[in-house]
Amino acid sequence: MILKKSEGSAIIDTELFQQVLQQIREEFDDHLEAINDNTNEIQANASYISELDAKINKLDERLEKIESFLTKEHSFKPAKLPNYNIKNLTEKEKDIFLILYTLDSQNKKATYRELQKRTGLPKTLIQGYITSLIEKGIPIHKQYLNNKVHLKLDTQFKALQAKQNLVKLEQKTLNHIL
16 A cells, blocks of 8 residues: 555655656667557568569569560550449448458359358348349459359459449448448
8 A cells, every 4th residue: 555544644655656757768678669560560470561562563673674575576465354344233232232242252152042141131131132233334244053053253354443442442342342
């Protein structure tokens, strides 16, 4: 106990008080050291990422030179990516798309039943949303295995979506689903 009562006044046990302050000081020093360690690690990671970015830019330049050389010297024509014309999706369609995209990225089976479990929507409504997504330009492949429909996004589209956000997903959609 730090305080002692003596005839109407309080007396502080200074030795105990100093021990408590020393303990607090040590804890603050430990926290400060941990913060400094984290700061140093973050700075090292930022430096490493910067180096990687510079190397990627050099590789990109080299690839452009190789492509240019092949185009001029060997009539090389780079593969053209399909031009996806995606119509604006509703928020619910974006939700369904994001679940499908996530399942596909995790190599999990994307079935109507799985989409139903993740959204809580009836199967018929899920089927309607998938049809609507296809009609709006999302390339979804349907495969029938054991009398079940398995849904899969087109591989090129999925890669392009990751780079260019063709579907125009917003942070609020991502937060809502994830």
